[in-house]
Amino acid sequence: MENDKVITAHELTKKFGHFIAVDHISFDVHKGEIFGFLGANGAGKTTAMRMLCGLSLPSSGKASVAGFDVYKQNEQIKKNIGYMSQKFSLYEDLTIGENIDFYAGIYGLSNKQIKEKKNDLLNRLKISGQEKTLVRDLPLGWKQKLAFSIAIIHNPAIVFLDEPTGGVDPITRREFWSLIYEASAGGITAFVTTHYMDEAEYCNRVSVMVDGRIEALDTPANLMKNFSTDSMNGVFLQLARKALRSE
């Protein structure tokens, strides 16, 4: 099922001078999959993610995202992915409605589409009528749910989520994951980094990066079995302890 692959990476490498930040990583991610991308601070996750998002050119190796080549078609990649991180997502001094208009506009949706999508999004999040609320005045959990919904407003093939749930309460964290599951059921692939190891277990498959390389890649159940432990935390500790480099 070659065309079922939304991301393919083959021997993907990024060097900064003599430092090999990402060291020949190879993996595929399938349509609708929730793919956990784990690693210690400094393992190379952010650098790898930046290459896949079309923001940084690889030093060598091959990769395609949503069918586009990371070397030659990075502008098309940007149009066909969504991105959300805890650190940056929405404009605080714009209203909910203005943020939706802004992002949907950037992704090239028509005015008619924007209107439809906006209503749909507000209904789904049960915040109809709050369009004129400034994002600054929303609780953190709502901001993150809104940011995720906006990141997939153009129905991208894949959404990159970089530590999306930091700082939120445990119930909101779970509501957020329900949104990821819904998106995945609708065919959107989710590529997620997190420091919460229980969240790693929500993923269909998980990769663990150590010192720029992918040291393990499998379903959470198989990883736990292979590392003879009953949690992803156990898997992570065994793998990441081998790391020679820190940030």
Next chain:
Amino acid sequence: MQSVIVENIIKNYRTKKETVEALKGISFSVDKGEIFGLIGPDGAGKTSIFRILTTLLLADSGAATVDGFDVVKDYKKIRNRVGYMPGRFSLYQDLSVQENLEFFAAIFNTTIRENYNLIKDIYQQIEPFKTRKAGQLSGGMKQKLALSCALIHKPSVLFLDEPTTGVDAVSRKEFWEMLHRLKMEGITILVSTPYMDEASLCDRVALMQKGVIMTINTPAGIISGFKKPIWAMRSSEMYRLMNAVKEDETVESCFPFGQYQHIVFKNPGNDEQRLQEIARKGNFTQVEIQSIRPNIEDCFMALMQQ
């Protein structure tokens, strides 16, 4: 003896448009040599408490002492004897690692050598980079330097505001091992964290949300306060299972935890049969059901819903 006493502290932040109630009458105390955790999400009020106790912010009402000194009247004495590591990196970015440490030692009238044994384990890891500017360090190294600077005068009470946020699981584990070594030196530690699993590493914890302490106890005490039976259930289709369980009207709560759903019934009794019934009706496969002990996060979510 109690190192920290907080009595009915209220703190509001006022802007032209609105008033944010950051702390709604908070009381707790920390014993000498204890590791006390403030556990809660953003907006719980953790940082406001730290800033009031380190005399950087005045409460609207209530009282607090640190090491027996009043946070308002005796603020200078408190500043001499506590160490504070804020959530945001607050060292001098344009001084080197060594210069920062020397600066803090000088301010507190001490030298690096005098208390070197206290910071040795931590500082040795960044010593190879001691001529590098602090602003050019990685996150993990900044954290180690900030802790070294907070410890250089051998404080009696150490305040750590979310020291492990955004830090990977391995570094978090190492950081907590370090805190337990400092406890052995007799230092009282007040530490905040949004990671519920770190509660079990504290002697006692306060579970906080929106300016209120929901409960204070030892980790074991909090867990034994969870009165209803709790069940873990899994199947090959987890998301569909969660929705099926939530649709059942006798279910009080159902939350995913890794590979399992944790389930509590409104009126316990025949719980296992009821779960098997849900599994049968929905034609779920590879079903596994077991009675479990709740963890701190189960307790936190149950308290949130009260």
